[in-house]
Amino acid sequence: VEAIERAVEADKDCGAILHLVASVRGAMSGLTTDLIEAHLAHHVRDVEDAEARRQGSEDLVAVLRSYLK
Known part of the structure; x- marks a missing residue:
């Protein structure tokens, strides 16, 4: 998650940030x-x-129930 924050703060490419988000989600x-x-x-x-x-x-x-909302 910190990597995502750093990428956003560094104004990285949206595609790269989305890739990080997908990795964290996985x-x-x-x-x-x-x-x-x-x-x-x-x-x-x-x-x-x-x-x-x-x-x-x-x-x-x-x-x-809470997780699947």
């Missing part, structure tokens, strides 16, 4: 996917307690 998507997978593993799939699994599922749904 990296954030990958990180989001990894975090969702980890959450599912630790708070849903591998949890024996039904109430804890329910809470883990509800937490993920709440985050996804």
Whole structure:
């Protein structure tokens, strides 16, 4: 993100800035996917307690609702 700020402040070419934005977006998507997978593993799939699994599922749904707006 700092690279985008520096590029804008340096009045770089719009195409170059858009390329940076796309790269950051891709990296954030990958990180989001990894975090969702980890959450599912630790708070849903591998949890024996039904109430804890329910809470883990509800937490993920709440985050996804906000993320997908």
